[in-house]
Amino acid sequence: MKRPTQGRPATMGEEKLLDALVQTSFAVVDAVNRIAARYELSLTLLRVVALLRDRTPTMSELAMHLGLDRSSITGLVDRAVSRGLMRKAGDEKDRRSSRVTLTGTGRDLARSCAEEVTSELAPLIARLTAAQRAQLTRLLAALGVVG
Amino acid sequence: MKRPTQGRPATMGEEKLLDALVQTSFAVVDAVNRIAARYELSLTLLRVVALLRDRTPTMSELAMHLGLDRSSITGLVDRAVSRGLMRKAGDEKDRRSSRVTLTGTGRDLARSCAEEVTSELAPLIARLTAAQRAQLTRLLAALGVVG
DNA sequence: TATTGTTATACTCTATAACTATA
DNA sequence: TATAGTTATAGAGTATAACAATA
Numbered sequence: 016m017k018r019p020t021q022g023r024p025a026t027m028g029e030e031k032l033l034d035a036l037v038q039t040s041f042a043v044v045d046a047v048n049r050i051a052a053r054y055e056l057s058l059t060l061l062r063v064v065a066l067l068r069d070r071t072p073t074m075s076e077l078a079m080h081l082g083l084d085r086s087s088i089t090g091l092v093d094r095a096v097s098r099g100l101m102r103k104a105g106d107e108k109d110r111r112s113s114r115v116t117l118t119g120t121g122r123d124l125a126r127s128c129a130e131e132v133t134s135e136l137a138p139l140i141a142r143l144t145a146a147q148r149a150q151l152t153r154l155l156a157a158l159g160v161v162g
Numbered sequence: 163m164k165r166p167t168q169g170r171p172a173t174m175g176e177e178k179l180l181d182a183l184v185q186t187s188f189a190v191v192d193a194v195n196r197i198a199a200r201y202e203l204s205l206t207l208l209r210v211v212a213l214l215r216d217r218t219p220t221m222s223e224l225a226m227h228l229g230l231d232r233s234s235i236t237g238l239v240d241r242a243v244s245r246g247l248m249r250k251a252g253d254e255k256d257r258r259s260s261r262v263t264l265t266g267t268g269r270d271l272a273r274s275c276a277e278e279v280t281s282e283l284a285p286l287i288a289r290l291t292a293a294q295r296a297q298l299t300r301l302l303a304a305l306g307v308v309g
Numbered sequence: 310t311a312t313t314g315t316t317a318t319a320c321t322c323t324a325t326a327a328c329t330a331t332a
Numbered sequence: 333t334a335t336a337g338t339t340a341t342a343g344a345g346t347a348t349a350a351c352a353a354t355a
Contacts, residue, residue, distance in 0.1 A: 032295050033283055035302040040190035041209070042307040043183060045229065057344070062188070074314060082192065087346050089315055094344075111313040111354045136180055139305050147301055148179050154298045155182040158286050160189040204321070222336060234323050236338055241321080258331045258336040 043136065050131045054124060059083075060095060064117065064125045067101065073112045100124060190283065197278045201271060206230075207242060211264070211272045214248065220259045247271060 044058070051061035059081060066072065066080065074092065078085045092115055095101040100121035106112040117125060140148055155161060191205070198208040206228060213219065213227065221239065225232045239262055242248040247268035253259040264272060287295055302308065 028292070028295060028299070029284070029287060030280070032287055032299045032302075033280055035299055035308045036190060036283065036287070037194065037279065039302050039305060039307045040187035043187035044191045047184065049229075059345075075312080082196075083345090084347055085314065086316080086348080090345075093315095109313080109355075113314075132184065133177070133180055136183065137176070139307075140176060140179055140183070142306055143301065143304055145175075147304065148175060150297060151301045152175070152179045152182055154290065154294055154301065155179075155186050157290055157294065158186060159289055160186045160286070161182045206322075220336075221338095230322090231324055232337065233325080233339080237322075240338095256332075256336080260337075 043139075046135050047132055050128060050135055053131070054128060056124075056128070060091060061128060063091065063095070063115075064100065064121060064128065067115060067117045067121070068125050068129075071114045071116050073106065073114055075112070077115060095121070190286075193282050194279055197275060197282060200278070201275060203271075203275070207238060208275060210238065210242070210262075211247065211268060211275065214262060214264045214268070215272050215276075218261045218263050220253065220261055222259070224262065242268070 047061065048058045051058055054061075056064065062081065063077060066077070072080065074088050075085055077083075077092070078088045081088075083091075092101060092103065096103060099118055102116050102118055103113040104116060106114050140151075143151065194208065195205045198205055201208075203211065209228065210224060213224070219227065221235050222232055224230075224239070225235045228235075230238075239248060239250065243250060246265055249263050249265055250260040251263060253261050287298075290298065
């Protein structure tokens with residue numbers, strides 16, 4: 016069960032930053048989760064819906080993107096299909112694959128959720144000045160997760 | 163299903179910041195989730211374990227802190243008790259209440275997880291200069307989630 | 310042979326409703 | 333009456349293993 020931790024221990028300032036980063040991240044994800052629940056979506060399903068606004072991935076691509084097993088995606092997408100949010104379309108190039116797309120209903124849902132995420136998190140960043148917001152945007156970009 | 167979004171739409175710069183904040187938050191939580199999985203802990207259980215390092219909450223307090231129903235906490239804690247990670251101790255002041263504490267094993271686990279979170283996220287903040295790290299720490303504090 | 314996706318199975322997580330015990 | 337906690341139940345989410353169809 017126990018395994019050694021590789022790398023040096025964090026210095027004092029790093030520890031504080033990591034703590035703030037983790038706490039803030041959980042708060043943000045919790046907020047998104049509350050919004051998803053209003054639409055009877057799990058966090059995972061909300062992420063799929065958001066993803067499908069820009070892409071038409073295969074089941075395997077969805078699995079990789081979410082870090083889940085392919086078999087988990089089958090149930091996830093099938094339930095969404097039953098609810099009329101998504102559709103599965105065969106890929107003509109590779110007849111093993113299915114590409115997942117949003118229905119009109121699913122697309123409306125995606126837009127509503129995105130709007131609510133924006134308005135729910137707005138009060139958070141409203142505590143910052145315009146200069147601070149620009150700074151934070153740059154620093155988050157520098158972390159290298161976005162893009 | 164559909165409901166109106168209250169508040170004004172975000173401006174362009176805010177939209178970009180919110181997007182970076184949400185994407186980064188999901189990446190951080192995903193990283194924590196991967197670490198939890200190494201120890202066969204769910205994200206929720208890891209949060210409970212981390213919480214118990216500093217506190218000895220009642221079942222209800224745990225439920226409130228995690229935003230879950232009390233009945234969900236029963237199963238969560240009972241499974242952890244079965245695994246030897248936690249203990250439930252009656253509160254003498256209010257005999258309806260149970261206070262949850264870590265066992266020695268649970269405490270070791272909590273420490274290991276915390277160390278792994280630190281070393282897993284260290285590469286992320288290593289991309290920043292010392293000045294940028296200090297800046298980011300201040301900005302996250304200004305968001306008002308920590309503390 | 311390797312990959313895509315599904316099925317069968319089992320377990321965790323979660324909520325709702327109904328309940329007991331204590332306050 | 334109100335609160336703390338549990339139980340019973342049901343459903344979603346997830347992984348593992350075995351499988352079929354296609355590459």
